[in-house]
Amino acid sequence: MDTPQLIKVTIDGQEVHVPVGTTIMEAARQIGPDVAPPAMCYYKPLKGSGGKCRACLVKVSQGSEKDPRPMPKLVASCITGAQDGMVVENFTSPEVVEARKGVVEFLLLNHPLDCPVCDQAGECHLQDFAFENGVGTTRYEEERRTFEPENLGDNIQLHMNRCVLCYRCVYTADQITDKRVHGVMYRGDHAEISTYINNVIENDFSGNVIDVCPVGALTDKTYRFKSRVWFSKPVDAHRDCDKCCGKVNLWYKGDEVIRVTARKNQWGEVEDFICNSCRFDSKKTADWVIEGPTKVKRASVISANKYPKNEIKKPAFALDYAAHNFKKINDDRPYYKNLKEVKGSEDYKALMEQNAEFFPKETSKK
Amino acid sequence: MAKGIKILTEHINTPGIETFEVYKKSGGYAAVEKVIKKMTPEEVVEEVKKSGVRGRGGAGFPMGMKWSFLAKPEGVPRYLVCNADESEPGTFKDHFLMKSIPHLLIEGMIVSSFALGAHKSFIYVRGELMYVIRILEKAIEEAKAAGYLGKNILGSGYDLELVVQPGGGAYICGEETALLESLEGKRGNPRNKPPFPAVKGLYQSPTVVNNVESIANTPWIINNGGDAYAALGIGRSTGTKLISASGHIKNPGVYEIELGLPVEEFLYSDEFLGGIRDGHHLKAVVAGGSSVPILPANLFLKTANGEDRLMSYESLSDGGFASGTMLGSGGFIAMDETTCIVRNTWNFSRFYHHESCGQCSPCREGTGWMEKVLHRIEHGHGNMRDIDLLVDVAKKIEGNTICPLGDAAAWPVASAIRHFRDEFEWHVKYPKEATMKGAVYVKEEVLV
């Protein structure tokens, strides 16, 4: 038979039919981002990844149609195969939510939280994961673990203190590049990404470790401290490359290409890895054929301030609904450049008058 | 009950038992002769199944059942790996068995390999026991010279090679998939399961991993029959068990007991531990190696409903974690009233922090966190909220990790607080007294 056999899986109350051998994670991703468990170490394009971070733990409340017993423990959805008739609880299970809070806390335990100076901030999976699944405070009072800095060469910057030991860069070096010179040294909470002998990571595809890194442990040295991601504008572009697919995102700041990365899918995964010459050596617009703006998720900070009013399309049904249900606001207030102008405006005066009782007299006198 | 029967240690005091000659004279290698000449591999598996012998490494999974899970695809080699990476604090029985009577393990390896159809089997011994590795290698040489190992064993056409592999100092390699990784020359990171070793183990081939003591039981089972073994012991705890005894007892050492022996008899009779050292009282017991829950003496001797507790898988775990513990690997650590439970918990916690492989986040980060908090409490810098914090961290590690090391790290902390909370509180409330040398908090009613 050519058609693959499909099995039925229910995740957070939503049914999906997937081929035999699909993991719970992949089944959930088919339903959509609302039910897909978070992942810090699992990376579909990298064989063998997953199972380590425990961010994607889910509860299996029914093992399968044949054997409906629940699984005794929470399971990592990225490595657990779905069974026919399986029922999975993800965001709907208080147990899972609680365990995930724990995972966030564990991952942040020794994390330096140096987001203000971290190049990854704004596109960091740990930020997203913590924001969506964690709590706002920590109970950790002990000293944080730190590592000696190690220089990996001119292109890749290693900040071991930020690493969550997802092993993705190790798999990338094994599977995408032709020689691996870095790995995980030592063990336990002193395990670290290192070359051990202060080697330089240098081969045609080594730059991909930057893209797979979920946090700011491996960043692009040529882009270091140049901008913040939300100040730059990504566009899709391609070029003929004899080494790789040549399909990239160019990150513009003004007219300058400040960074080149591989394209990431909805789950933040790179499907077509790119070579170092595309990434590090082709930073002129002339090197590329521009396809158009990269689609950015609305929730992402990268989309902030990127879309002028006239580019935002409001669907007809929404406008219709609004017209019937809400009062129209006149939003034609002028935009003022400085405080002096603001204070002179009619808007401001009216506002102050209305609220005079809240302001001390001398201020309102002015 | 045939009292005092010894399956593994009957000949252990015979002078020269470490040599092939003396071992053979004491009835050794009869099981190899029997399986090779008179039995099929399936019959051997059947006998082991009948015996009901359970894995002696700690988990207590029925060995025969584990064997029967082994996948047998055509043209793919199968492996037997003996787990001699004994590193659980409190456990030293395999060390003792291998150095004293190496041929027993070798014989068991031949019998078991034959049953599983393995032609190359490994004994993974922790690297610290290099002298034991040399003893085993010598024993293998002797067995080979006598025709019990190598090509065409006893003219049967069955070939078997035994390789002794040293570890490198990592408790985690006692976890079977970490052991296999280590045996493949990699870091001892436990694998994600499934696939289980029975399907994809060593070199991605079907593999069975068994503890030293489990394998050493097989010659007796073959010689006397699985039913005879099953007749020993009590209920589903069949046969005998080696118990490593340490701590504040009169006679520390390794003992072979028939499962079902009353705890009280084991602890106090002169035949076994001889009681607590003179002038002292039992405060707490860790019954099965450092990872199992610690129990206060009063809860240990009797079960929750007042019955005598027995040395068996079931009786020791009676009452769940609320008032029970586990037989585990049989690492019996007795502590008298001079033991500070907080210090001891910190010590165990440091062990698990040191031994975590660092692969999955709850264990990597959680073990270190618990150790640091316990260190603070022990050294007089604790807070009351730290105690609940420890319980919560332990809960968040337990069950959420790739391998059981997470559980092993969480249980001692959770159980110590469950049963000795007032001692932790005393450390927080009276840091000055608690950090004085030799100062220990004792509650009379837990002592026995």
Added chain:
Amino acid sequence: MSDKIAFSEDRLAKAKEIILRYPEGKQKSALLPLLHLAQEQFGWVSAASMDYIAEMLQIEPIEVYEVATFYTMFHLEPVGKHVIEYCRTGPCCTMGGEEVYDHLKTKLKIEANQTTSNGLFTLKEVECLAACGWGPCFQIREKFYMHLTNEKVDGIIEELSK
């Protein structure tokens, strides 16, 4: 590259024998035994000796570094003539291990991970050595010293200092 390093003749023969123990193509399994062999000869495991082993097993050097740093038995830095690996785990402590350890440190005038000024002793703290009922204990190379007391420790140190 650092200085060329090589196994002595008998160890080389041993290494070759070890590599042949494993199924074809699985020679990486010989890694731990070879690291032990290197440590036996050189006293510690240097990057150069790891590179040498990698070459012998036809694997990448990084694979050796990863493994050697994972296992605690391998000394990654030069050590004294006798490495005392002292068990500091619970059961040994119950049997008086902490007091004996303090005595040992005072006697040698060093702390853990230090080497005496005469280069004779390096002190390392290790976890459970599976000799709990025979504790307190420490290990020097392959030899176990068990049922330690302060006096016994004095005797051992004096004997080894000769």
